[in-house]
Amino acid sequence: MAGNDLTNIQVYRKKWNINIGVIIFGVIFIYLAVTVLIYLTDKKVSAYEVREGSILKDTAYTGFIVRQEEVVNAEGDGYINYFAPEGAKVGARTDVYTLSPGKLDFDEPDSGEAAELTAEEQAAMLVKTQSFSENFNESQYSDVYTLKNNISAVLESKSSQSRQSQLDAMISEGKEGLQVYPASDDGIVIYSTDGYEGLELKDVTKDMVEKKDYERKSIKNNTKVRSGEPVYKLITDDAWTLAVVLEDETAQELAETKRVKVRFTKDNETTTAGFAVYNTKDYNIGFLTFTSSMIRYAQERYLDIELILEDESGLKIPKSSVVKKKFYTVPEDYLTQGGNSRDTGVLIDTGRDNAEFQKADVYYRDSETGMVYLNPDAFEEDTVLIRPDSNDTYRLKDTKSLKGVYNINKGYAIFKQIKILCESDEYYIVESGNNYGLANYDHIALDGSSVRENKVVF
Numbered sequence: 001m002a003g004n005d006l007t008n009i010q011v012y013r014k015k016w017n018i019n020i021g022v023i024i025f026g027v028i029f030i031y032l033a034v035t036v037l038i039y040l041t042d043k044k045v046s047a048y049e050v051r052e053g054s055i056l057k058d059t060a061y062t063g064f065i066v067r068q069e070e071v072v073n074a075e076g077d078g079y080i081n082y083f084a085p086e087g088a089k090v091g092a093r094t095d096v097y098t099l100s101p102g103k104l105d106f107d108e109p110d111s112g113e114a115a116e117l118t119a120e121e122q123a124a125m126l127v128k129t130q131s132f133s134e135n136f137n138e139s140q141y142s143d144v145y146t147l148k149n150n151i152s153a154v155l156e157s158k159s160s161q162s163r164q165s166q167l168d169a170m171i172s173e174g175k176e177g178l179q180v181y182p183a184s185d186d187g188i189v190i191y192s193t194d195g196y197e198g199l200e201l202k203d204v205t206k207d208m209v210e211k212k213d214y215e216r217k218s219i220k221n222n223t224k225v226r227s228g229e230p231v232y233k234l235i236t237d238d239a240w241t242l243a244v245v246l247e248d249e250t251a252q253e254l255a256e257t258k259r260v261k262v263r264f265t266k267d268n269e270t271t272t273a274g275f276a277v278y279n280t281k282d283y284n285i286g287f288l289t290f291t292s293s294m295i296r297y298a299q300e301r302y303l304d305i306e307l308i309l310e311d312e313s314g315l316k317i318p319k320s321s322v323v324k325k326k327f328y329t330v331p332e333d334y335l336t337q338g339g340n341s342r343d344t345g346v347l348i349d350t351g352r353d354n355a356e357f358q359k360a361d362v363y364y365r366d367s368e369t370g371m372v373y374l375n376p377d378a379f380e381e382d383t384v385l386i387r388p389d390s391n392d393t394y395r396l397k398d399t400k401s402l403k404g405v406y407n408i409n410k411g412y413a414i415f416k417q418i419k420i421l422c423e424s425d426e427y428y429i430v431e432s433g434n435n436y437g438l439a440n441y442d443h444i445a446l447d448g449s450s451v452r453e454n455k456v457v458f
Helices: 002-007 020-041 119-135 142-157 160-172 248-253
Strands: 047-049 051-073 078-082 095-100 179-182 187-190 223-225 230-246 259-264 270-279 284-290 302-318 323-331 344-348 356-359 362-366 371-374 384-386 393-395 399-407 414-417 420-423 427-430 443-445
Touching: 051 420, 051 427, 095 230, 119 142, 230 248, 230 302, 248 284, 302 420, 323 362, 362 399, 362 414
Parallel strands: none
Antiparallel strands: 047 443, 051 230, 051 302, 078 095, 078 223, 095 179, 187 230, 230 284, 259 270, 259 302, 270 284, 302 427, 323 371, 323 399, 344 356, 344 384, 362 371, 384 393, 399 414, 399 443, 420 427
16 A cells, blocks of 8 residues: 555646846846947947137238339439438438549447447347248249348448438538438338339239249448439338239139238238239239338339238137038027916917917027028927917928037037137137027037937937
8 A cells, every 4th residue: 555655656847937126137237238238239320519719811922012112323423422311201302312533431339339230120120030040942043132222221221320420521511522312202211122113913923923033232331333323212102012922713702802911021010901813814903002111022023911801709620520411591589488387389280279388499490581490300390389478380490400519518519609700720710798699618429420419418
């Protein structure tokens, strides 16, 4: 009997129990794994901090001066000596030069009393030397002689007052054969000529502007001149013109320009000039007209300048951050505030008696057209709006694009409209202080094309 009892033992299948904790852990593990995978494979959004900046677009040129000049010739033979320093303004009948049968002897200061250059004279010489060094071109070697003449003029001006005093003394003493000649007119006196005196704008050529075969002849004290030879020239008008050669692209860009900002390399002065372009079959010449400051450049025929075509300040952003986004355009009087909130939005026509208020962010207000720009992603297609306190309706269909960037200050992308003031190769300068735009120190997506509206970026 005992053996039969053993054979009656029955085996029951173990009941399978669901462990909720294991399932939750598995779901969390899968979620984390997918999140990490997406993070590792997703394109990272690089941030750019918006800062105030400026863009200065300028172009360097060497200009050719055209002005009203009058060459004065010697009235006799002899050795010439000048009263007025070069570049000074003289009046009619002011004594300018003397002629004598022989060289005049001027007392030189004793070696122990030789005066040093004043600070102003040192500065003048430094400016001339620095300008020559920065702009020297081997193909224009004549500039070396121009520099030499300029430095000589500075050095010679040191003894000009003493020379004038001695000339006055010789005249008072009735020195034999000494003849004095006054200025024929009012003007700025220059003791050099180059053959371009009396030139008219219509006669200016590309070769002239580019210094081809340019030669200037200077007249020095105590050198012999013959009757009829040029001894000085007078600049008789403060109005003058600077001619520059322009590339075709620049000439087209500036074709409608009437005024342009100019900086002079010589003394870093900035002014505004009248502007016009003269076109020929082979080249373009830009004429910049000035009505003052001629005396500063009276001794120059050529001036190095910069045309400042753009000079804007604002918020500086990279071009790569800028995108275009379409928006619904809606009349501004369709905006309202809903219920007990202060949120701005619109009334949606639901086909029922009561309209439904929907919050709507305004991305831009066009003051000229009275239209506001609303995000199309916030509305269903063919949504109809109702004007507050009326039965007028407006169907959402018309769209316009705005240029903007994605602001990521809050960790997700928000479109911000921009107004571009100017640009360089890599950056824009955009308007600051715009209620719908950017502010200093905002963070934006460096590559705007890699971001979507409301996308979480970090």
